[in-house]
Amino acid sequence: MAATGPERPLRIDRADPGPRATVTPLPRVREDGGFDAFYRASLPDLVRVATLVVGSRATAEDLVQDAFVRVHARWDGIDDPTAYTRRAVVNACRSHLRRRVLEHRHRASLATGVAELEARELLDALAALPVRQRAAVVLRFYAGLSERDTAEALGCAPGTVGSLVHRALATLRQAIER
């Protein structure tokens, strides 16, 4: 098994950023609205998260829809559809970005329409991060997930999230201060 990295994971003790205004917190438990209601409620936010991770809105829509297909197949056996689907989407994004050439070709598209220079630089630097670091940053600071929920979505230990975020922030800081 591959280790998560040669360095010892760093834990970052930081207050939870809290939910973002653009992301509606979803219930952690099933409601009786059924799959379609869950789909309607959660799709926009998941597409936004996936867009930030893969850098392409059209691709994000495809990936999220594919994830929903798989979630639907297991719907009756899922206790926490939100966490389950979020992880399915993150996995789909990571699968999509496995090819490095395509990964870096897909960078920068989000920054195109952003007016502020620093925001563009940050989005470009975000797009250049390794996939797991990028996903960790998006889930933590855009989706406003806790370390625990981020870890659940990434399929890793909470301490690993701290390490991923720490390394990502260091890279981002270096990028914008260069």
Place this chain on the structure above:
Amino acid sequence: MPVSDDAPPLEDRLRSAMDAGVEAVEATAGVPVADPADLGRRRVAHHRRRVAGRGAAAVLLVAVGVGAGVVLTGDPGGDDGEEVAAREDPTTTAPARTDGVVIAAGQELPVVAPSLDRPLQGSGGLLRGETDTGLMASLPIRIRPLDRPWYAPPILPTVPLFTRTLDDGTTIAVAGNRYDPAIYELPAFWEPPAQCFPTGDLVVSIDRDGTRWDAVSNRYDAVVAGDLRVAAAPIGPAEDRWLAVVQGPPGTATIRVTFPGGVSDEMALADGVAVLTAPVVDGVEIGGSDPIDDAPAAELTAVALDAEGAEVARYVGPWTLVDDTGEVDVPEAPVRRADCAWPTTLPAPGPEQPADPAAAEAAVRAVWDGAFGRPGVTTDAQKLAVVDDPRGVAEGLADAARFRDVLDLTDDITRIDGVVFTSATEAHVQYTIDPGFEQGRPIPGMFGELVLVDGEWKVTRLTVCRLVILGNGRCAPLPTG
């Protein structure tokens, strides 16, 4: 950019940047649609947009019934207008078989260009001998249920290869196509070994109990000796049946797959492909099919047998897609083929060189830099003027400018790193793309070709159209005939 001490914390600035990025996307693309039916339509439109630009090859299929089979004819050229010669088209015309397989005859595979994202999406399956070419080599298998009104399958032009009917009435229809090789941006001087790159799609449609599922996998023109291409995943509303799509090496007559739990299936190759299926045994942990489960998956065994029943290749391993990023735990590292490695240098100079090589190189560089080295300065008309055959290229440049998704031909600089003449009239250039944004990582190792036409160096149409493809656009197809 220097940051003042009183600037907000990086986390806050990052949040603002991500909000701005999402807002910018939604300003042009709209808010993600949460209505299932609307999303389905959007998905169809998205795929149509990508496919339509690839020209008539995608849609100009004329079906003419001939005997028991079907003849389909279409645009034989790629949508970049380049003649695309299939190395070994699966056009088997086999005698009647007794194993429930009916082989379509006389078909010609439509040429398609896979979109940049489509071949990358995989939800499960496995690849043996997967390559690390840095290209789109990895679509093990995707399962497409068609029983949801909000789900719109991708539009893939294909022709039927064969149909297998099982004893329980299940029919498995296999169709295929072939990729426009231009999508891989292979240098003109490099012929990669077979199996380095998928050469088409295999679309497997399973009809069972009134429900249809589609699985999409890669097709290879050839499989190297001793190796197997295996894609497998559970299918069905309850994932209660395995499906494996297998291609064998030369000499393979039959494929046998033993799925987790010991159930097995066997099929003689048809058009170089075997589709195997068996029920998922109750109580057997299949693993891996769970989209949130990274745990090692159940193993299956695939064996290629020759006409005498002797084994010519074997795969034993998990059916899940392995991850080659090194970022996650994986049950097994992918096997990599060194001979699939992308060329990093230009070819050796040819025996015939221009009369004045230095002047010729200067001319080549001037042509290239004039067209692609001055972003924001050179107009599309000026770019077209240096293309040897500009038909359809204007549409491609406009297409790429519309998407601005990957490569921005108005902002990104292409810089020549080297020039080699393989003849007095053919030049190969190696170049780097410098993305036109801050912090952008250059993309080195690109290759292009120029030819001498009436005493002037011209960039080949294929070279420009590859750049257009990088920009997520497509050159218009050349007229056929």
